[in-house]
Amino acid sequence: MTVTAATEARTTTLPEVTDPSRVTPKDARELSRLFFDQLAVLEEGTPECQYARNTLIEMNITLVRFAAARFRSRSHDEMEDIVQVGTIGLIKAIDRFELTREVEFTSFAVPYIVGEIKRFFRDTSWAVHVPRRLQEARIQLAKATEELRTRLGRTPTVKELSQLMCLSEEEVNEARLASNGYTSSSLDATISSSNDGEAALADFIGADDNxxxxxxxxxxxxxxxxxxxxxxxxxxxxxxxxxxxxxxxxxxxxxxxxxxxxxxxxxxxxxxxxxxxxx
CATH class of the missing domain: 1.10.10.10 (Winged helix-like DNA-binding domain superfamily/Winged helix DNA-binding domain)
Structure with missing residues (x-):
């Protein structure tokens, strides 16, 4: 039997799913196996292949909402972005999943979805872009600072932080400096002033001396x-x-x-x- 004949023999008519987004998680698991089995033999770019892929995406969109739920404290606009980014992770998981892995698709897809969301936060949350090395060092610095502050009852020194973080004092200072790029403030933002009560941040920034x-x-x-x-x-x-x-x-x-x-x-x-x- 030729490869083409074998492919035709494996290809069956896929069931028509009227509204994939309303399929229950239990039914989605069963149907996904069938659609993945056919997706493996369908020719890419054909209407059948597109139908199988799109149906898999819509049937498993609940996985994206499940993963996004842990970020529910974010604003409504941010949640919409999180779901869109998570859907990209779902699509990547669908394109890379194989039934021969002998694992549930849900177990395979969730790390892809969460990873895409975290990558989104890493690339967009910082007001000023800094290298990933410094972004990770900032998180480590925050945890070490909190741990030492609780243990010592005071703000830890750079030397104490460097010993706990297993970094040089120069790297700790670099991480501290990078932390300033995480958030930004408007120059029109009001801040407390000892003299006038409130003043704009721009009032405290020096002007150029020609x-x-x-x-x-x-x-x-x-x-x-x-x-x-x-x-x-x-x-x-x-x-x-x-x-x-x-x-x-x-x-x-x-x-x-x-x-x-x-x-x-x-x-x-x-x-x-x-x-x-x-x-």
Missing amino acids: ALELVEDFNALAPMIAGLDDRERRIIHMRFVDELTQAQIGEHLGVSQMHVSRLLNRTLAKLREGMLSTT
Whole structure:
């Protein structure tokens, strides 16, 4: 018997399930075996294969609701997302399940569903994305902190946490820093203030100081000014420190204003060229 003939011999007409979502869990287990048996021999992409796969999904959607029930404390909108994500886990389980495993499909599918939900929380719950290593370290840190606080009656030190967690003190501090990325607050959020009672968080955030940008320029400019001759440095000092006019500088040097202008332009061009080359 050829492979095609053997496949045709195994393929039987699947029962028509009018409303798979209303099938009881007991009946769903029995029907699922039949549908999985046929799904294994049906050609992928055919209407029969699609019918078998879709029916399996709808019949076992109660597994998703069962797994999602442990997260019932979440908001309504979050629960809708959890069910959708859990359904993806159910579909993955259906696509990978084989009757030859000799295990109940429910036992096989629930870990897939829960795993997909947990992955969803891991990827979306953090306000700032951090590596999975630090996400797991944060959970470990929270448990260790609570355990030591109960045992010692005080907040544990970094050294005590590192010993319990079997991590270096640097890794503990890194986990603490990563914990700040778990939640975020609006800059308009009100917080208590000792002076005015309440104030917005944004009021406590410093503004940019544009003058700080000049620090780098001054540091880069200092050796170039030191490389000028005495007269050039004197002209720069009188013009930009003493804030004298070109005519006043000319009087101090005993030269005309035009000559001061030429000297100043030449010196500034030299400094500008040096700054550009440094940049």
